[in-house]
Amino acid sequence: MAAPTLFAISAVGRDQPGIVAAVTGVLVEQGCNLEDTEMAVLRGHFAMMMLVAGHSSLSAGDLEKALASTAANFDLLVAVRQVDITAVDPTPGSPWSVSVYGADRPGILHDVTAQLSEHGVNVTGVETRLVGHPGRAVYVMLLDVTVPPTADGDAVAAALAELGGRLGVECTMRAADADVL
Amino acid sequence: VAVRPVVELPDPVLSRPARPAAGLDPPARRQLADDLIDTMRASPACVGLAANQIGVDLRAFVVDITGHRKARSCHGLMVVFDPEVLLAHGPVVAREGCMSVPDLTGDVSRASEVVVRGSDADGGEHVIRADAFEARAVLHEIDHLDGLVFLDRVIGADALFHRKIYR
Numbered sequence: 001m002a003a004p005t006l007f008a009i010s011a012v013g014r015d016q017p018g019i020v021a022a023v024t025g026v027l028v029e030q031g032c033n034l035e036d037t038e039m040a041v042l043r044g045h046f047a048m049m050m051l052v053a054g055h056s057s058l059s060a061g062d063l064e065k066a067l068a069s070t071a072a073n074f075d076l077l078v079a080v081r082q083v084d085i086t087a088v089d090p091t092p093g094s095p096w097s098v099s100v101y102g103a104d105r106p107g108i109l110h111d112v113t114a115q116l117s118e119h120g121v122n123v124t125g126v127e128t129r130l131v132g133h134p135g136r137a138v139y140v141m142l143l144d145v146t147v148p149p150t151a152d153g154d155a156v157a158a159a160l161a162e163l164g165g166r167l168g169v170e171c172t173m174r175a176a177d178a179d180v181l
Numbered sequence: 182v183a184v185r186p187v188v189e190l191p192d193p194v195l196s197r198p199a200r201p202a203a204g205l206d207p208p209a210r211r212q213l214a215d216d217l218i219d220t221m222r223a224s225p226a227c228v229g230l231a232a233n234q235i236g237v238d239l240r241a242f243v244v245d246i247t248g249h250r251k252a253r254s255c256h257g258l259m260v261v262f263d264p265e266v267l268l269a270h271g272p273v274v275a276r277e278g279c280m281s282v283p284d285l286t287g288d289v290s291r292a293s294e295v296v297v298r299g300s301d302a303d304g305g306e307h308v309i310r311a312d313a314f315e316a317r318a319v320l321h322e323i324d325h326l327d328g329l330v331f332l333d334r335v336i337g338a339d340a341l342f343h344r345k346i347y348r
Contacts, residue, residue, distance in 0.1 A: 094345060124343070178276040178277055180224075180226045181322070181331075
């Protein structure tokens with residue numbers, strides 16, 4: 001049997017019950033198997049990101065066509081592209097978590113991740129939320145990052161704390177090792 | 182030394198409550214304890230192992246957190262048959278991985294103080310009070326004996342992570 005083809009599928013639309021069932025129903029009909037997925041509600045909009053394995057004869061265009069009527073029914077913006085099959089986690093290093101919060105201003109996520117990138121730290125997960133009242137908006141960010149063996153996590157944490165001071169936001173970074181029990 | 186293969190998901194032995202070990206004869210009991218200890222020792226990062234993780238459907242586990250940086254109480258090597266949780270309180274969230282769950286870790290809330298009754302490899306009864314990391318390890322293993330893995334207790338859809346390759 002030919003190796004399966006891997007597709008990256010994204011879909012976004014106003015949140016309502018039934019989206020996941022409808023989209024995955026089409027994928028099942030197309031003989032696809034869901035591998036890694038993340039889905040979340042962002043300010044009332046449902047965002048889906050999926051890596052899906054399908055038959056080698058299937059193309060990204062076929063999948064987009066198959067998803068078209070569901071996309072229309074739920075007013076979803078759907079995009080499909082074929083991607084390479086790669087290793088699960090190519091970045092060696094130790095896991096850390098970064099929390100940032102403070103009065104909202106443009107550029108916080110950019111400034112923080114630019115600092116991380118300078119140290120060779122890889123961002124593996126991002127969640128941000130804008131909360132609070134108009135005029136007193138609070139920006140909250142949580143990042144999962146991987147500190148490579150060539151970098152010192154405590155030094156990166158110190159640099160981030162210093163950056164937070166300059167930006168007027170709280171910025172903490174802590175080791176997030178898992179214990180194998 | 183009898184190092185046994187560690188069973189991984191989706192083996193059903195991990196998802197069934199294990200049977201009481203009280204009826205086991207003394208040599209078999211000793212053998213099971215030794216197999217658990219040897220298998221746990223064979224993996225440097227492993228601080229605990231439940232019998233169903235080596236495919237044995239009986240209520241027994243071993244834990245040894247000696248030298249772990251998150252340890253507070255430390256009983257050294259613990260071998261516990263037919264454990265019973267008498268008291269558990271003070272929930273704390275921490276990230277766990279498991280020999281039986283490949284590639285993933287997750288944030289799990291567990292009691293930080295626990296009192297457990299059980300018997301050792303020779304049948305002697307003990308009441309053990311553990312806290313901090315030792316309490317977490319004991320509760321993780323007892324969960325195995327109840328047919329639960331950490332995935333059953335992950336605190337949210339956004340609390341699951343890839344296990345890192347340490348180099």
